[in-house]
Amino acid sequence: MGGVSIKAGIVGGAGYTGGELLRLLLNHPNVSISFVHSNSQAGKPVYETHRDLLGETELCFTGKLQQDVDVLFLCVGHGAAKSFLEAEQLYPGIKIIDLSQDFRWNESLNDNMVNSCGRDFAYGLPELQRKLIQESQNIANPGCFATAIQLALLPLAKQGLLTEEVQVSGITGSTGAGQSLSSTSHYSWRSGNISNYKVLSHQHLHEIRRTLQGMQQQELPGINFVPYRGPFTRGILCTSYTRCNLSQTEAEELYAGYYKGHPFVSISKSTPDLKQVVNTNKCILHLQKEGDYLVITSMIDNLLKGASGQAVQNMNLMFNLDEHAGLKLKASAF
Amino acid sequence: MGGVSIKAGIVGGAGYTGGELLRLLLNHPNVSISFVHSNSQAGKPVYETHRDLLGETELCFTGKLQQDVDVLFLCVGHGAAKSFLEAEQLYPGIKIIDLSQDFRWNESLNDNMVNSCGRDFAYGLPELQRKLIQESQNIANPGCFATAIQLALLPLAKQGLLTEEVQVSGITGSTGAGQSLSSTSHYSWRSGNISNYKVLSHQHLHEIRRTLQGMQQQELPGINFVPYRGPFTRGILCTSYTRCNLSQTEAEELYAGYYKGHPFVSISKSTPDLKQVVNTNKCILHLQKEGDYLVITSMIDNLLKGASGQAVQNMNLMFNLDEHAGLKLKASAF
Amino acid sequence: MGGVSIKAGIVGGAGYTGGELLRLLLNHPNVSISFVHSNSQAGKPVYETHRDLLGETELCFTGKLQQDVDVLFLCVGHGAAKSFLEAEQLYPGIKIIDLSQDFRWNESLNDNMVNSCGRDFAYGLPELQRKLIQESQNIANPGCFATAIQLALLPLAKQGLLTEEVQVSGITGSTGAGQSLSSTSHYSWRSGNISNYKVLSHQHLHEIRRTLQGMQQQELPGINFVPYRGPFTRGILCTSYTRCNLSQTEAEELYAGYYKGHPFVSISKSTPDLKQVVNTNKCILHLQKEGDYLVITSMIDNLLKGASGQAVQNMNLMFNLDEHAGLKLKASAF
């Protein structure tokens, strides 16, 4: 495997997910970055935008697309990925990993793939369908909240145990809102502050429901989700609960069995905290039976397992690399 | 009213709620502080412990109790308030406002008062029972999460509209855990971190249920509460939702009617954020009908409306002062 | 004094200093707010912009200037205050308090007043020249860093003891940069971050030097100032040191003597921390002799003693009110 070298291109490299992808790929043992595309920063060194990369690379952004790559990561905004693929005549052999929501699950529950722009996109949640991802040419990378919530509920759905309403609350760091300036990401406002938004109507509910309904025969119950903006930069922590007949031990066995062999998911016996996963590609889960309810806490770093890290994990699978390659990251821990 | 002067004593003045009470009473137009009791800090200036009070007062902590007061605030830990009253022979004429949980609602739904230590304690939530508080000699000040959640649900309970399960999530600042050092209040741990605790089993559920069940005939449904520790110092924000037949307009009218004449509760048309209430005695509510659900967001400062501010509000009522006296506080806002 | 009622107008009321002024004046016992001018928010309730004011006032911004006021606060940007006064024909009897830098000390060391726009402006640092302020019609409110540094050095300058280079470092919260969105006030950037800026070239050095040179005969030595942006919202802490022959005791006596009778300055025996002054109009100083050096730590809230609070203090002096009126603020403390 040491000999494999994948040529990667990044489109939309000046944003947060593009920068995070650069941080990962620069240290990835099997990847060379062919180009980083950005219209706004073309010609400038990437370290002028992603300033922590000073001393790491002399790469400059380019305004020209190159086709001599094995894989192309699309880190552009929602809507822009589809426009990009429609406008460009990409060689069919180039694999695509799209980090926007443009090619995630469509409405039809009969399909495993979303067909669009002449390509079939598989939903890129490795813990759901690793084999399909390995065989796919195009990946729609899941949303950040969607990843955290699905990983909390997949084992239950697999057993058809999602029969009663599911309640979810979750808190996200500010990087989930990207680098564009806005009143809710102004430091003087957000520091020490908390607010909810899109209560019971978050757009990720669609892809969450699509996944879970695809796994169980029974009709999926309601999933109520309260998202919060938190005063921190990285990470998502979700608490989900639903009535469930499993005992504590049965739940632990179910989850341990489901996630066996998935290197990025761990189950914590003790109550976890968000910083256990910050700056890693890990998801940590915690299970607690409380009365009739099973409570599942799930945590990820929104820019890694919730975006660019999962994109690299998908790339590793698509190119038959070690799923861990380039993703053995030191947690920041503090 | 300008002429009224109430002599107040504070027991347990070296802790967070004691300090906050001092900050309020020093500026209260109708109060003179007779003494601030602390065993650990006896003899030292209060500004050595509550360092922002430097330049405000030369008061020193005392280890001796004085009985020549009109009102005594108990700011000692849970359990210690009861022990204190049992051990001391307080003049019956001294009014008591206890900030611990020792004298909050007892189990019996038939009683409006908790009888203990030879005194009858009224539950001190002015928006629930202002008249009873005005006539009471002893007050059990509500818990912080309990205040935020009750204020979200009182109008529904009054109309008997709490018929289906209520889901609540809430996030609290670090001052809720007081000044004792602990791993979950260590800066390196808590900064940028999120964790849940006591999921579906928080101790405040007891007083919340007691209040709400006391207001409606129908049996109270389950109330599921997920508390979070947030990386900020002051404030609590809760999101509650339940199925409810009211329309958006009907809900707004119900809440506006209920809180008319209550000076510290405001209803926001736009989505609020926690810092609107930080360093004030206010509670801001926001109502949103989403499908079948009514979503209520409620926010308070845990040390003020959730503790010492509400204690002063109760004192104002007990002494027939303007409910606002000493509580027109400048929000810190940022 | 209770009978006095001053009619105040605010120009530029939608910004941070305008909002902070509103928070103060709404609770000021001797002030009624006649109007709050804002071009951008005209017609809207002030609580839509300063959201913590919900429930406090129904005032709306206006686009029209009224002249029926006793005092006008100018809270517009640097440069805009002068333009405003040049464009408007204000009644000469209206007192002006300008929070911009437009009318602060000019270059001439012979003048105590800056003459501009047909008005004489006194530099509004009460601890420097309270009497002059009391007699002035127009005040140029000092800068925030300038206030913190001058209060650290005034007693030395008065004694002609600033003879060797002065080194100053200071850290400011994000509100000093106002509410306009910028990359250095983006939450994802500023949280957990530190940076310096304008090292040895900060614009406030001008007014600092002007004040200090005006107080002592000897030529003022160099003052080197390193400003930092800190990851917090409110407050400024400065550390100044210079070679000085005073002993610890002599220094304490000098400062105690100088600030006697100035209600907002306190001298702390123990090492202070910024949050002792946050959300107050206070300045806390700390003195420490270390070898040949006298080290002075000074701390203020940049929006209060560093801006709107000092403006109200100046107003109190100009109208012969208690210097403390409307400024007995509860510290947020945490």
Add this chain to the structure above:
Amino acid sequence: MGGVSIKAGIVGGAGYTGGELLRLLLNHPNVSISFVHSNSQAGKPVYETHRDLLGETELCFTGKLQQDVDVLFLCVGHGAAKSFLEAEQLYPGIKIIDLSQDFRWNESLNDNMVNSCGRDFAYGLPELQRKLIQESQNIANPGCFATAIQLALLPLAKQGLLTEEVQVSGITGSTGAGQSLSSTSHYSWRSGNISNYKVLSHQHLHEIRRTLQGMQQQELPGINFVPYRGPFTRGILCTSYTRCNLSQTEAEELYAGYYKGHPFVSISKSTPDLKQVVNTNKCILHLQKEGDYLVITSMIDNLLKGASGQAVQNMNLMFNLDEHAGLKLKASAF
């Protein structure tokens, strides 16, 4: 080099520097961890203490020392390292890297090594004396502030240009104070707060002076250092300035020349910010000529280049590995 495998032991593995070392060594391509010693946690999995390591390792702390190692890292407190070496009979062949201050520069300026406990300790600042480190058996790892300040001043000292007083201010994150609970690391106190400490008397001045004086003939001038506690967890940013005849260009050339070939030091043309280095082993410097002064900004992560990362860098040099091995870390960036 891929074949090299170094057996490493850690003493004092339950603290912050021990945990950070574990995070690094677990991913180091040439190291296997033989044991992690902790008296307090003996027998427990390391992930119970360093909770982010859940899913990374099943290693448990041990209370027994093993001697079958190539290198031993001492992560115990100041004073305890010396006691440990005095009490234990370590095989002389075991290399020692001590993270405490026990074996840093002694008073004698004639020695390059500190001789203690029968061992000669070299001061482990690779950018000062890489060759000596490569040949040394025992390393005293520098202090965190000492690293940041020395890296700012080394090129000047090498040229004998430190002739006038040097002024330094620096701000450190909370992890510098370790994991023991204290009032200045209590979240409610430190959040949003700033304070200085040990002004002009910080203990790291000793090792800083010793290094710099050892490099230049001229007597070293005074170095005045104002340290601050900042409201963030990781990192140190220092601003140093001194009168210097070099032009901006000459200074840049001097520093570029000095640090050529040192992989962890970069010089930024634009004003840097602390988060460029957080969670990396890098030091970023910035140079600015301002009047007669040369201003040098230097930034490191206190737990990495300021402690455990530098320890690994020293190990790499001692074992003739790539200096970068195990230290290509993804910055957390936000």
